[in-house]
Amino acid sequence: MKAVVIPKYGRSTVLEVREFPDPTPGPSEVRIQVKAAGLNFAEITARQGLYPDAPKPPCVVGYEVAGVVDLVGSEVNGLSEGDRVVGFTRFGGHASLAVLDQSLALRMPEGMSFEQGAAIPVNYLTAHHVLFHIGHTHPGSRILLHMAAGGVGTAVLQLLQTVPEVQVFGTASASKHDYLRNLGCAHPIDYRSQDYVEVIREVLGVRAGLDLVLDPLGGPHWKKGWSLLAPTGRLVAYGLASAVEGPKRSLLRVARAFHAALLVTPFSLMNDNRSLQGVNFGHLWTETERLRPQFLRVMSLFEEGIVRPQIHRVFDFEDAAAAHRELEEGRNRGKVLLRPG
Numbered sequence: 159m160k161a162v163v164i165p166k167y168g169r170s171t172v173l174e175v176r177e178f179p180d181p182t183p184g185p186s187e188v189r190i191q192v193k194a195a196g197l198n199f200a201e202i203t204a205r206q207g208l209y210p211d212a213p214k215p216p217c218v219v220g221y222e223v224a225g226v227v228d229l230v231g232s233e234v235n236g237l238s239e240g241d242r243v244v245g246f247t248r249f250g251g252h253a254s255l256a257v258l259d260q261s262l263a264l265r266m267p268e269g270m271s272f273e274q275g276a277a278i279p280v281n282y283l284t285a286h287h288v289l290f291h292i293g294h295t296h297p298g299s300r301i302l303l304h305m306a307a308g309g310v311g312t313a314v315l316q317l318l319q320t321v322p323e324v325q326v327f328g329t330a331s332a333s334k335h336d337y338l339r340n341l342g343c344a345h346p347i348d349y350r351s352q353d354y355v356e357v358i359r360e361v362l363g364v365r366a367g368l369d370l371v372l373d374p375l376g377g378p379h380w381k382k383g384w385s386l387l388a389p390t391g392r393l394v395a396y397g398l399a400s401a402v403e404g405p406k407r408s409l410l411r412v413a414r415a416f417h418a419a420l421l422v423t424p425f426s427l428m429n430d431n432r433s434l435q436g437v438n439f440g441h442l443w444t445e446t447e448r449l450r451p452q453f454l455r456v457m458s459l460f461e462e463g464i465v466r467p468q469i470h471r472v473f474d475f476e477d478a479a480a481a482h483r484e485l486e487e488g489r490n491r492g493k494v495l496l497r498p499g
């Protein structure tokens with residue numbers, strides 16, 4: 159098989175395509191011929207050396223794939239050779255063959271393309287998890303969504319179509335505001351020219367607050383988001399994007415983000431009636447009984463027309479460096495995908 163390799167930390171130009179022996183699935187695993195694989199921000203930071211969970215270089219990353227089953231393990235039930243499936247890989251997805259645990263590989267609905275399939279797992283499971291599993295989103299919720307025009311943000315806005323009368327404040331650069339409005343975001347905020355705290359206070363009034371803050375930015379944004387919460391409000395922290403800017407790693411930026419972090423204690427949580435929750439999907443991998451029902455729900459919402467993965471562009475493995483740059487430079491509106499070519 160062939161795979162996109164991170165041979166060492168550095169700029170996107172370090173990426174290489176290399177040949178490897180074909181993998182063999184374990185008893186409860188399936189092997190699939192990958193037709194499309196998702197590229198995520200985490201994999202950009204893995205290449206930059208800023209993602210501690212990623213394997214050490216040389217390594218093959220990639221969390222999600224869609225393709226055709228070509229080998230099944232001896233204990234696999236319900237999946238067979240030739241099935242079109244979508245699922246999670248704990249790294250190793252940016253390859254022409256990938257091995258998946260059967261519990262996190264689902265047969266694709268008819269009408270779902272491989273590109274749509276590969277765009278679903280990380281973005282939509284994250285979105286579903288932060289909104290419903292831990293965010294307790296309810297009718298009438300007031301929500302601040304950062305990085306609203308990105309892959310997770312788009313998924314959040316689509317899934318919110320299942321909840322009546324939510325009011326969303328979404329941060330994104332101005333050129334993406336029409337895109338956000340079309341997805342039901344009532345208040346797009348240009349974070350480059352506006353202070354979102356001021357905008358939200360102006361709209362809601364100083365006394366009212368938010369029910370949910372969805373924050374993949376971290377650093378100083380945790381404190382700002384916390385200050386906007388209403389009693390019983392929740393802040394969900396799921397990223398540290400504010401510490402990653404530009405093509406190379408900067409430990410200084412990471413240190414600054416930690417320095418600016420929100421400090422809460424059980425006393426302050428209790429007295430403020432607020433909650434803080436973290437999400438790291440990479441660490442939820444083995445929690446299949448929590449993830450699989452959410453995955454099935456997302457697939458059924460695809461069939462209902464609510465989940466509509468936005469594909470930004472598909473790159474051949476040989477053009478993986480250009481794909482990385484597309485995400486790194488924030489040019490994407492929707493999912494960047496890789497394919498073996």
Ligand SMILES: NC(=O)c1ccc[n+]([C@@H]2O[C@H](COP(=O)([O-])OP(=O)(O)OC[C@H]3O[C@@H](n4cnc5c(N)ncnc54)[C@H](OP(=O)(O)O)[C@@H]3O)[C@@H](O)[C@H]2O)c1
Nearest residue numbers: 199305308309310329330331374396397399437438439488
């Ligand atoms: N913890 C987890 O398990 C988990 C899972 C999935 C994703 N994540 C995290 O979630 C974040 C979003 O992922 P994604 O895949 O949706 O990213 P994405 O598709 O690459 O979208 C990122 C977009 O956010 C915008 N952006 C950048 N800086 C911003 C800022 N300061 N304020 C508002 N918008 C900003 C950029 O567009 P504009 O600047 O043009 O608006 C960029 O295109 C990443 O940090 C990722 O690591 C975490």
